[in-house]
Amino acid sequence: MDNDLAARRxxxxxxxxxxxEELGVSRQTVISIERGRxxxxxxxxxxxxxxxxxxxxxxxYPDTAED
Numbered sequence: 001m002d003n004d005l006a007a008r009r010x011x012x013x014x015x016x017x018x019x020x021e022e023l024g025v026s027r028q029t030v031i032s033i034e035r036g037r038x039x040x041x042x043x044x045x046x047x048x049x050x051x052x053x054x055x056x057x058x059x060x061y062p063d064t065a066e067d
Contacts (some may be wrong), residue, residue, distance in 0.1 A: 006034040
């Protein structure tokens with residue numbers, strides 16, 4: 001799954017640590033999600049969307065790279 005979490009975070013001028021605090025997760029979790037190494041749980045995906053005032057599918061979307 002791809003995402004634009006880093007771009008949304010940067011638009012707000014937030015550090016990864018700040019976003020982690022807002023979401024109630026570790027900074028390492030934010031890094032892993034931004035790099036596509038970790039797909040968030042559904043509850044976490046909804047918290048992300050709520051934090052940015054959008055829908056889950058606005059932040060997370062299917063991989064664009066072909067396997």
